[in-house]
Amino acid sequence: MKRAIVLMNMGGPNNLGEVKVFLRNMFNDKYIIGAPQPIRALIGQIIISKRLKESQENYRKLGGMSPIVGHTKRLVRRLNKELGADVFYEMRYTPPFASDIMPKLIGYDEIYAIPMYPHYSSTTTKSSIEEFIKVAKKYNLDKKIKTIDSYYDNKFYNKAIVERIKEALKGENSEDFELIFSAHGLTQKIIDKGDLYQKHILANVECAKKELEEQNISFKKIHVAYQSRLGPMEWLRPYMEDKLKEIKSKVIIYPISFTVDNSETQYELDMEYKEVAHKLGIKDYRVARTPNSHRYFIEAISEIYEGMK
Numbered sequence: 160m161k162r163a164i165v166l167m168n169m170g171g172p173n174n175l176g177e178v179k180v181f182l183r184n185m186f187n188d189k190y191i192i193g194a195p196q197p198i199r200a201l202i203g204q205i206i207i208s209k210r211l212k213e214s215q216e217n218y219r220k221l222g223g224m225s226p227i228v229g230h231t232k233r234l235v236r237r238l239n240k241e242l243g244a245d246v247f248y249e250m251r252y253t254p255p256f257a258s259d260i261m262p263k264l265i266g267y268d269e270i271y272a273i274p275m276y277p278h279y280s281s282t283t284t285k286s287s288i289e290e291f292i293k294v295a296k297k298y299n300l301d302k303k304i305k306t307i308d309s310y311y312d313n314k315f316y317n318k319a320i321v322e323r324i325k326e327a328l329k330g331e332n333s334e335d336f337e338l339i340f341s342a343h344g345l346t347q348k349i350i351d352k353g354d355l356y357q358k359h360i361l362a363n364v365e366c367a368k369k370e371l372e373e374q375n376i377s378f379k380k381i382h383v384a385y386q387s388r389l390g391p392m393e394w395l396r397p398y399m400e401d402k403l404k405e406i407k408s409k410v411i412i413y414p415i416s417f418t419v420d421n422s423e424t425q426y427e428l429d430m431e432y433k434e435v436a437h438k439l440g441i442k443d444y445r446v447a448r449t450p451n452s453h454r455y456f457i458e459a460i461s462e463i464y465e466g467m468k
């Protein structure tokens with residue numbers, strides 16, 4: 160039996176020229192912008208014309224590309240060594256797209272498509288799975304695909320989260336810190352349509368808290384906030400910038416939406432919100448890394464894969 164694993168993520172620019180490709184594909188996704196065509200394309204164009212320069216500038220500060228690329232490649236290399244299957248990755252908005260890797264999957268008996276999103280959302284999980292199956296149909300591979308909707312409650316995944324929080328503590332006393340679980344935002348409108356994302360985020364926070372308790376790690380206070388708001392719509396609250404105003408001590412931010420670091424963690428949290436925190440008088444502001452290639456996350460993916468068989 161020949162088995163392939165495909166990690167699915169949203170992607171990020173591989174170079175500055177790809178910033179436009181990334182934004183264009185994102186805002187052309189009906190699960191991100193609900194309006195029908197041609198209105199969707201128009202809204203996309205308006206947002207891109209407003210954001211492109213700033214967005215390129217942000218990626219320039221990150222070395223001219225999104226960190227998501229390197230972290231994903233490293234994870235795939237580690238998994239290839241440790242799992243009994245060939246591991247690939249594909250991205251929703253930047254190359255390699257599903258259509259780029261599909262020819263490589265010909266000849267496999269089973270294809271395990273694993274979203275890099277632990278929480279189900281129509282904007283991420285559903286969009287990725289639907290696109291992957293659509294492309295697979297062209298190659299008559301769709302019947303071979305197995306997939307999974309969410310895994311925020313996986314024990315090893317939550318152990319990886321706690322290890323990353325411990326790394327950020329650098330041996331200091333957790334009771335001197337407040338902890339903020341920061342999730343990528345979503346518009347309230349999408350939640351009102353029944354999207355499970357917020358429920359899954361809050362359930363993930365409970366799993367991570369339980370893991371912290373089991374390891375006797377306690378914080379002054381634990382919070383949840385949402386980052387990356389964009390445009391005039393109402394997004395999930397509390398917003399990160401409001402939450403930071405409540406913080407009275409040293410703080411650790413854990414970016415809970417992501418399994419690999421990306422521009423939202425290494426730019427928005429590491430640089431932008433850090434400056435906001437400093438202006439608010441928060442002297443010690445730390446961002447924990449996401450699971451990336453932590454051995455517990457490798458264990459988590461291994462367990463998720465075995466469970467899908």
Ligand SMILES: C=CC1=C(C)c2cc3[nH]c(cc4nc(cc5[nH]c(cc1n2)c(C)c5CCC(=O)O)C(CCC(=O)O)=C4C)c(C)c3C=C
Nearest residue numbers: 170171172214225227280282283343345389416421422423
């Ligand atoms: C406008 C609507 C957006 C929705 C809805 C949304 C949902 C969503 N996104 C992620 C994860 C990531 N988003 C990233 C970047 C990003 N997201 C939006 C917009 C929406 N996201 C924009 C405009 C951008 C680009 C930011 C910029 O260019 O400055 C990234 C980073 C990718 C990278 O390049 O590293 C991630 C990851 C989730 C999990 C989610 C809903 C659950």
Ligand SMILES: [Fe+2]
Nearest residue numbers: 343344387423
């Ligand atoms: Fe996003």
Ligand SMILES: [Fe+2]
Nearest residue numbers: 387388423427
């Ligand atoms: Fe952002």
